[in-house]
Structure formats: C-alpha cells, structure tokens
Amino acid sequence: MAGAYGSFPRKEDARFIRGKGTFVDDIQLPGMLHGAILRSPLAHARIVSIDTAAAEGHPKVSAVITGQMLEARKLAWMPTLSSDVQAVLATDKVRFQGQEVAFVVAEDRYSARDALELISVEYEPLPVVVDATKALDPGAAVIRDDLEGQQDNHIFDWAAGDKAATDAVFAAADVVVAQDMLYPRSHPAPLETCGTVADMDPVSGKLTVWSTTQAPHAHRTLYAMIADLPEHKIRIVSPDIGGGFGNKVPIYPAYICAVVGSIMCGRPVKWVEDRSENLMSTAFARDYHMHGEIAATKDGRILGLRAKVLADHGAFNGSAQPSKFPAGFFHIFTGSYDLQAADCEVTGVYTNKAPGGVAYACSFRVTEAVYLVERMVDMLALELGMDPAELRLKNLLRPEQFPYTTPTGWEYDSGDYANTLRVALDIAGYADLRREQAEKREHGEYMGIGLSFFTEGVGAGPRQQMDILGLGMADGAHLRVHPTGKAVLAISVQTQGQGHETTFAQIVAQELGLSPDDVEVVHGDTDRTPFGLGTYGSRSTPVSGAAAALVARKVRERARIVAAAMLEASADDLEWANGTWHVRGDPEQGKTIAEIAMAAHSSLELPEGVEGHLDAETVYNPPSLTHPYGAYICVTDVDPGTGQVSVRRFIAVDDCGVRINPMIVEGQVHGGLADGVGMALMQVIAFDSDGNCLGGSFMDYLLPTSVECPSWELGETVTPSPHHPIGAKGVGESATVGSPPAVVNAVMDALKPYGVRHADMPLTPANVWSAIQGHPVRTDLAIT
Amino acid sequence: MQITVTVNGTPYSRDVEPRLLLIHFLRDELRLTGSHWGCDTSNCGACVVWLDDTPVKSCTVLSPMADGRRVLTVEGLEQAGVLDPIQQGFAECHGLQCGFCTPGMMLTSRWLLDHNPDPSPEQIREALSGQICRCTGYENIVRSVLWASKHERST
Numbered sequence: 001m002a003g004a005y006g007s008f009p010r011k012e013d014a015r016f017i018r019g020k021g022t023f024v025d026d027i028q029l030p031g032m033l034h035g036a037i038l039r040s041p042l043a044h045a046r047i048v049s050i051d052t053a054a055a056e057g058h059p060k061v062s063a064v065i066t067g068q069m070l071e072a073r074k075l076a077w078m079p080t081l082s083s084d085v086q087a088v089l090a091t092d093k094v095r096f097q098g099q100e101v102a103f104v105v106a107e108d109r110y111s112a113r114d115a116l117e118l119i120s121v122e123y124e125p126l127p128v129v130v131d132a133t134k135a136l137d138p139g140a141a142v143i144r145d146d147l148e149g150q151q152d153n154h155i156f157d158w159a160a161g162d163k164a165a166t167d168a169v170f171a172a173a174d175v176v177v178a179q180d181m182l183y184p185r186s187h188p189a190p191l192e193t194c195g196t197v198a199d200m201d202p203v204s205g206k207l208t209v210w211s212t213t214q215a216p217h218a219h220r221t222l223y224a225m226i227a228d229l230p231e232h233k234i235r236i237v238s239p240d241i242g243g244g245f246g247n248k249v250p251i252y253p254a255y256i257c258a259v260v261g262s263i264m265c266g267r268p269v270k271w272v273e274d275r276s277e278n279l280m281s282t283a284f285a286r287d288y289h290m291h292g293e294i295a296a297t298k299d300g301r302i303l304g305l306r307a308k309v310l311a312d313h314g315a316f317n318g319s320a321q322p323s324k325f326p327a328g329f330f331h332i333f334t335g336s337y338d339l340q341a342a343d344c345e346v347t348g349v350y351t352n353k354a355p356g357g358v359a360y361a362c363s364f365r366v367t368e369a370v371y372l373v374e375r376m377v378d379m380l381a382l383e384l385g386m387d388p389a390e391l392r393l394k395n396l397l398r399p400e401q402f403p404y405t406t407p408t409g410w411e412y413d414s415g416d417y418a419n420t421l422r423v424a425l426d427i428a429g430y431a432d433l434r435r436e437q438a439e440k441r442e443h444g445e446y447m448g449i450g451l452s453f454f455t456e457g458v459g460a461g462p463r464q465q466m467d468i469l470g471l472g473m474a475d476g477a478h479l480r481v482h483p484t485g486k487a488v489l490a491i492s493v494q495t496q497g498q499g500h501e502t503t504f505a506q507i508v509a510q511e512l513g514l515s516p517d518d519v520e521v522v523h524g525d526t527d528r529t530p531f532g533l534g535t536y537g538s539r540s541t542p543v544s545g546a547a548a549a550l551v552a553r554k555v556r557e558r559a560r561i562v563a564a565a566m567l568e569a570s571a572d573d574l575e576w577a578n579g580t581w582h583v584r585g586d587p588e589q590g591k592t593i594a595e596i597a598m599a600a601h602s603s604l605e606l607p608e609g610v611e612g613h614l615d616a617e618t619v620y621n622p623p624s625l626t627h628p629y630g631a632y633i634c635v636t637d638v639d640p641g642t643g644q645v646s647v648r649r650f651i652a653v654d655d656c657g658v659r660i661n662p663m664i665v666e667g668q669v670h671g672g673l674a675d676g677v678g679m680a681l682m683q684v685i686a687f688d689s690d691g692n693c694l695g696g697s698f699m700d701y702l703l704p705t706s707v708e709c710p711s712w713e714l715g716e717t718v719t720p721s722p723h724h725p726i727g728a729k730g731v732g733e734s735a736t737v738g739s740p741p742a743v744v745n746a747v748m749d750a751l752k753p754y755g756v757r758h759a760d761m762p763l764t765p766a767n768v769w770s771a772i773q774g775h776p777v778r779t780d781l782a783i784t
Numbered sequence: 785m786q787i788t789v790t791v792n793g794t795p796y797s798r799d800v801e802p803r804l805l806l807i808h809f810l811r812d813e814l815r816l817t818g819s820h821w822g823c824d825t826s827n828c829g830a831c832v833v834w835l836d837d838t839p840v841k842s843c844t845v846l847s848p849m850a851d852g853r854r855v856l857t858v859e860g861l862e863q864a865g866v867l868d869p870i871q872q873g874f875a876e877c878h879g880l881q882c883g884f885c886t887p888g889m890m891l892t893s894r895w896l897l898d899h900n901p902d903p904s905p906e907q908i909r910e911a912l913s914g915q916i917c918r919c920t921g922y923e924n925i926v927r928s929v930l931w932a933s934k935h936e937r938s939t
Contacts, residue, residue, distance in 0.1 A: 009875060012883065013874070013880060014875070015883075017858075021818075028812075109812075192884045240883065242882045275824050669921075671918070671920055674920075697823070703916050709923070711905065
C-alpha cells in the first residue's frame with residue numbers, strides 16, 4: 001500500500017527500550033498502601049470462621065477486609081460477564097483453590113503478605129468435583145448451592161445447526177470417523193500479572209483506578225453498576241499493559257477490594273498479584289471435552305460434521321465473551337469447508353476450579369472449533385488413505401461461494417482459500433517434505449507434517465448478537481486537528497503490545513495525507529477518550545480501526561468545504577488525491593490538510609457547515625464480523641524413545657485483508673505461533689483429585705522459550721474485507737487459533753507408523769511416549 | 785541493615801530489611817522501574833539485571849547480596865544520550881511488543897554480545913532460553929540481537 005501504510009517503526013518502542021514504560025506496578029502515589037489477598041488452600045470447603053484480630057494488630061496493617069464486611073456494602077458478590085455471579089470475598093464456601101477469602105491493606109507489600117499469615121480461617125472440607133465428565137453424576141457435590149434452585153452442577157445446554165439434516169447426511173455417508181478429544185485448560189499468562197491502584201478522593205468523591213485492563217470503558221461502567229458509584233466520578237486508566245491475551249478483560253475480586261480499601265483508608269491502595277495467583281485464580285482458557293464426528297463420501301467429499309461438547313467453566317460462570325451464545329463462537333466449527341449439514345451441542349458445567357473459559361487469544365472459542373474440525377479432517381484423511389492437503393483442497397470453500405452462509409448460520413465475507421493453502425504448500429515444499437518423510441520412515445526416523453486451515457469471525461460485533469451486560473459493541477473515535485495540521489486521535493481500545501499508537505496513527509495519516517509522526521494516539525484513559533468496549537477478540541482494527549478511518553474521512557469532508565472557500569471553488573468540483581483537495585484537473589493548486597486546518601482557524605470567511613475547526617467524532621457499529629483465514633503447515637521430528645517432539649519448521653500464510661503495518665502483523669503472527677507450540681506441546685493447567693492446581697507456577701506451567709520455537713516462515717495473501725472501510729480484518733489471534741492443530745496433526749502424522757490416531761494436548765514427552773505404547777493419557781488430571 | 789549498591793554508576797545507600805529482594809530494591813526504593821517482576825521463580829527473566837558483570841534474575845537475589853557491588857539495569861544501557869546498539873536493534877527489528885520482557889532480554893543479549901560478538905541465531909536462542917516472551921515468538925528478538933551484532937559501536 002502506498003502512503004502511510006507499511007512497516008513504519010513503532011512509536012511505543014522509544015520508551016520501552018529505555019525502561020521508561022509505565023506499567024501499573026510502576027505507579028507510586030503519595031501515601032499509597034499495598035493490598036494482598038488471602039486465598040483458599042482448599043478447592044471446596046465451608047467457611048466455619050475467620051479470625052482477623054491478629055492481622056489487624058500488625059503495626060503496619062491499615063485494614064483487613066472479609067466477605068462479611070463486603071456483604072454489609074452489598075459487595076460480597078459481583079456479576080460476571082455471563083449472567084452469573086462470582087464471590088468477591090468468600091462468605092459461605094470456597095469453591096476453588098486460590099479463591100479470594102480476605103484482603104489486607106498495609107504500609108508496604110511485604111507487611112501485607114506477613115499479615116496474611118496472621119489470619120486464621122477454619123474450613124470444613126467438602127467433596128471436590130475436579131473431573132468435568134463426572135460433574136453431572138448423581139451425587140456429585142453441588143458447588144453452587146448459593147444459587148436458588150440449583151440442584152446440580154449444570155450451567156447450560158446449547159445447540160446450533162440442523163440435527164435432522166445432519167443425521168440424514170451421516171446416514172447416507174460412506175465413511176464416518178469419530179473421536180473424543182480434549183482441549184485442555186490453559187492460561188494466557190501475560191508476562192505482567194494483573195494489578196490495580198485504586199484512589200478514591202475523599203473530598204471530590206472521584207475514584208481513579210489504574211488497572212491492567214483491556215477494556216477501560218467497559219470496566220468503568222461495570223464499576224458503576226457493581227459498586228453503585230456515579231459513573232462520571234470514575235476514571236479508569238489503563239497505562240502500559242504487559243500483555244493481555246484475554247486475561248485482562250474481566251474485573252477480578254481484588255480490584256473491588258482495592259477500591260473498598262481506598263474508601264476505608266482514605267489513601268490509594270495498590271494490589272498486584274503474584275504469578276501463582278495469576279495462574280491459579282484469573283481467567284483460564286479452553287477446558288473443552290469434545291466429541292467430534294465427520295461424515296464423507298469414499299472419494300473424500302466431506303458431507304457433515306457433529307460435535308458434542310462438555311464445557312468446564314469452573315466454579316463461577318465467568319466466561320468473558322460478549323455473544324448471546326453460551327459457547328461463544330464455537331459453532332463456527334464447520335471451519336473452512338463446504339459441507340452440507342452440521343450440528344453441535346454444548347453443555348456447560350461447574351467444577352471446583354477457577355472461573356473463566358474464554359481467554360487466551362481464542363476469538364471467543366474459535367480456537368476450540370478450529371481444533372476440532374482440523375483434527376477431524378486429518379483423521380478422515382487417515383481413514384480414507386488420502387493426503388491431508390489433497391483432502392482439504394477438495395473441500396475448501398471456493399471463491400465464488402462467498403458471501404457464504406455456513407450450516408450453523410455464520411456468514412463469511414470473502415476468501416480464496418485454496419489459493420492460500422497452495423501458497424503455504426509452495427513455501428513448505430510439500431512434495432519434497434513428503435518424500436523426505438518416506439525416506440526417514442525407512443530408517444526408523446519419525447518426521448511429521450501437519451496442516452491446518454482456519455477461518456475466524458473477529459471484530460465483535462453486531463449489536464443484535466453481541467453485547468456486554470447490555471452494552472453494545474460499538475467503538476468511538478475522536479479526531480482533533482490542530483491549526484498546524486498535527487492531529488490527535490482518541491480511541492476506546494487499549495493496546496497490550498499490539499502497537500495501536502503506531503497503526504492507528506497510520507490509519508489517520510493515510511486518510512489525511514499526513515505523516516504518521518504527525519498523529520498522536522490517545523488511549524487507555526476514560527477521561528480522555530470516547531466510549532467503546534476495548535481490545536480483545538481481535539476487535540481493535542475491525543471495529544476501532546474502522547472508526548479511526550471514518551472519523552478521518554469526516555475531517556477530510558469538513559476540510560473539503562474549507563478548501564473550497566480557500567480555492568474559491570465549489571466543494572463539488574474538488575477532488576482528493578495525493579494528500580490535497582484540489583479543483584478536479586488542477587492538482588498543482590491543491591491544499592493540504594495542514595493548510596486547510598490553519599485556514600479553518602483563521603479569519604477566512606467560512607462557508608456554511610463548518611464551525612471553525614476540522615475536529616470530528618464518530619461511533620462505529622460493525623455491520624458484521626471480519627473473517628481472516630490462513631493455512632498453516634508444521635514439520636516436527638519425534639524421538640520415539642523419549643517421546644520428545646521438536647518443531648523443525650512452521651509455515652504460516654495468513655490472509656487478514658489489507659495490512660496497515662506488515663511488520664506488526666507479522667510480529668503478532670509470530671507470537672501466536674509460539675502460543676500454538678506451547679499449547680500443543682507444553683501448557684496445561686491440570687488438577688489432582690483434591691482439586692489442587694498443578695500448574696500454579698512457571699516451574700509447572702511450561703511456556704515455550706526461544707529454543708522450543710523454530711524460525712517462523714510466513715507468507716500472505718490479501719483478500720480485503722468487503723465491508724470494512726479500509727478492507728482490514730483482525731489478526732491478533734489468528735495464529736493462536738490456527739496453529740495448535742497443525743502441531744498436533746504433525747505429531748500424529750509422525751506417529752502414524754505406530755498406529756496412533758489421537759492423543760490429547762499437551763503432547764509432552766511422557767504423553768507421546770504413552771501414546772506410542774498404546775495408552776494415551778488424560779492430560780487434565782494428575783496421573784495417579 | 786545498611787547497604788550500598790552502585791546502580792548504573794551511581795552509589796545508593798539505603799537501610800533495608802535483609803529479606804528485601806533486589807528487584808524490589810531497584811523498583812520500590814530507587815524507583816528504577818525499568819526492571820520488571822514477572823514470576824518469582826527465576827523462570828521468566830523479566831527481572832534480569834547485571835550484578836557486577838553477570839546477568840542475574842533479581843527476583844531471587846536478596847538486596848544485601850548486592851551490597852558493595854555494581855548493578856546495571858536497562859536505565860543504564862543508554863550512555864550520554866546514545867542508545868546501546870542492542871536497544872537500537874530491538875527497535876529496528878520489532879523485537880518487542882508489550883515491552884515487559886524487553887529490559888531483561890536486552891541485558892542478557894548485551895552480555896552475550898560482549899562475550900560473543902558474532903553469535904549465530906542458535907547461540908542467541910540458547911543465551912535467551914532462560915527468558916520468556918509472550919508476544920514475539922522470539923523470531924524478531926533473535927533478529928534484533930543479530931542486528932546489534934552487526935552495528936556495534938566502534939569504540
């Protein structure tokens with residue numbers, strides 16, 4: 001793209017490479033106190049008593065807050081984003097290990113921790129529900145006895161698609177393949193944990209909250225609703241955020257406690273969780289126990305797909321997703337294929353585990369959907385004796401089918417899927433890889449080649465289908481143009497590393513003929529930015545990026561009227577090209593935005609329709625989602641003696657429409673691919689039979705490092721979104737969504753000579769070795 | 785107890801609790817917040833600083849252990865307004881996204897380049913294998929270090 005698009009260096013980097021970023025824990029206010037949370041050591045227990053006297057007697061402690069105290073303020077429970085409630089501090093029972101029980105406010109962070117040791121809580125242990133597949137057993141302990149009428153651990157049943165039509169195509173199919181598979185519980189684990197600094201000004205009554213939040217405006221409204229505070233007296237500031245990946249969407253109990261602590265003590269209160277608290281109590285991801293079935297003709301025409309899912313939502317249904325579908329976007333599980341019928345059924349259950357379910361760059365459960373279909377397609381290829389690339393090429397949607405409505409009701413906007421897959425196959429040298437694999441097998445070496453193809457729906461979203469507690473998913477933008485032509489864009493979305501300060505400046509610069517250096521982007525402060533729902537689900541560019549382009553076009557139209565006055569011409573006779581408004585056919589006499597802005601502030605007699613400056617604002621209501629897609633190929637080598645998997649190559653060809661800043665797009669893809677390697681091979685939050693979390697530190701919850709990751713090989717195709725103002729689609733989560741099945745398919749391909757058809761993630765050496773021995777294991781529970 | 789630590793060339797004397805971690809000494813006492821805390825268990829490396837001439841994970845070093853010694857943090861990489869090549873490399877090659885792991889990554893990379901001025905991508909990956917980045921997938925971090933190795937200061 002010409003103009004301001006391109007791999008423009010990031011404006012953010014200047015402060016980060018000097019150690020001059022401002023993250024929440026960097027904030028130090030005069031008189032600031034520190035909070036710490038006492039957490040439950042047990043997964044399920046009745047609270048008999050809490051004795052805080054000793055802690056209150058600690059010389060450096062200012063306050064100890066319990067659930068009982070919060071109850072008096074009607075704050076012991078808070079609403080979740082999925083129409084459930086969650087305990088802020090436990091009053092009756094604890095329902096997962098690590099649940100919040102008390103909050104201490106002290107002079108410094110060490111003293112706050114010391115005081116936690118002085119609180120004694122008497123618990124009466126209760127039977128624990130750890131295994132989601134047993135949560136609905138008769139006699140299973142009822143976790144949510146706080147809910148009126150709740151007699152079991154059932155949350156919801158939900159279905160999509162056409163069951164009768166699907167039954168018919170399955171009945172007529174030559175081949176049906178079925179498989180159980182687990183997408184295990186994982187955690188986004190941004191390198192910066194969650195934290196907050198709450199400062200209630202006792203005189204003005206204004207509450208300022210610095211917080212690690214991906215959605216400052218949504219948080220402000222939620223604080224107002226939860227705490228019954230006046231919304232105009234709440235300011236949420238989201239400063240530099242050290243990664244989010246969905247972990248920083250919800251409001252966590254300790255945020256509320258910090259606010260209460262600040263109100264009680266009349267001083268600012270900081271709370272920053274430690275890594276174990278982050279892994280054990282904040283929004284986890286996945287935990288989908290899936291059964292898939294795929295039906296096809298014997299020559300490889302896919303006819304139908306079925307899915308039956310048991311969704312483990314933990315102790316509170318705190319699934320942070322905005323759709324009206326209880327399983328989020330899971331019913332996009334027919335993926336990128338042209339099939340006749342599909343249906344899915346999802347049942348949600350409570351277990352004694354941390355709440356969450358939607359986080360970690362999953363595009364509201366597209367991750368699980370893509371994993372299911374891509375594993376099923378590979379198993380179908382195995383059953384048919386077909387090459388998995390050939391099977392995909394035969395069944396991918398064709399360009400002429402767009403816009404395409406899937407059997408479960410999704411409308412995809414655009415795509416040339418086979419082309420993208422062929423580009424990936426070319427980069428990989430697919431035929432040569434297959435030859436190499438055949439040779440290696442003869443020598444007893446186990447090399448695997450895995451493919452995946454994904455389609456996402458991102459950019460939530462159309463308000464008929466999506467909202468957060470009644471808030472529609474629109475995003476505002478406000479653009480000021482100073483007299484000298486320098487511009488300030490205020491947006492409602494919040495970067496956590498995505499580089500909004502750069503790309504959004506590029507969007508505006510492109511529309512106005514400016515340099516991105518001349519556009520400053522303001523974000524992350526509810527007092528300085530227009531309302532909007534924030535950054536998650538790859539929605540910043542699809543929604544807020546559209547708002548930025550449209551507000552710049554509004555400015556450009558105002559500039560046209562002023563330019564007409566300057567040129568003594570009719571606005572209708574002007575055209576915009578190469579960064580100037582000029583009379584059609586006379587580009588030499590053009591006026592730049594800077595010249596027009598100065599004129600708009602000058603004594604020039606302004607025509608009707610312009611009040612005196614060029615500033616504009618807008619709100620963008622997305623008419624639809626955008627549908628990025630991609631073809632991924634992973635090459636692995638598996639040591640059958642140890643079960644060790646190494647990822648030798650990874651080829652990723654993404655189509656995210658028009659790329660504003662290709663460098664940033666590629667960087668985001670790189671990060672997502674590492675996520676895929678991590679999830680497929682290393683990461684799991686597992687539990688023992690007592691409900692003890694076995695992934696509570698980076699010693700146990702393994703994340704990929706530089707040595708587990710190969711040098712990524714990227715390619716691109718560009719199919720602009722037909723309804724987005726600049727043709728862009730979201731990309732932030734594409735690689736996290738698309739890569740895990742490619743890795744797993746590659747490992748299963750390597751293990752084909754052993755007759756292994758499936759093993760669940762993570763494919764750790766022990767798990768792979770067990771699979772080779774014919775005994776794949778449950779990866780979500782402790783091996784006892 | 786009284787300790788004196790020379791951080792980025794400046795000696796600082798403070799009365800600290802013996803248990804105070806070096807990362808908290810730097811961040812909370814000296815307000816040098818460029819070094820980050822990420823895991824408590826020496827796994828993530830966001831807290832890496834140099835103690836004398838060696839990178840250490842300052843979340844598992846007690847501040848009294850730094851008494852009488854030199855510490856280099858990210859704030860000390862830039863000299864007299866001139867960026868260290870490793871800082872330039874990270875900006876040139878998009879070696880950072882959220883920026884949280886970056887100080888530690890740069891300090892370990894600086895040490896690598898001081899000991900191996902022309903590292904291979906594999907050597908860079910090995911040197912950084914004790915540090916976690918959740919954003920970049922490491923590719924551009926490797927490129928950043930390679931860039932720095934090609935653009936070292938002549939002095």
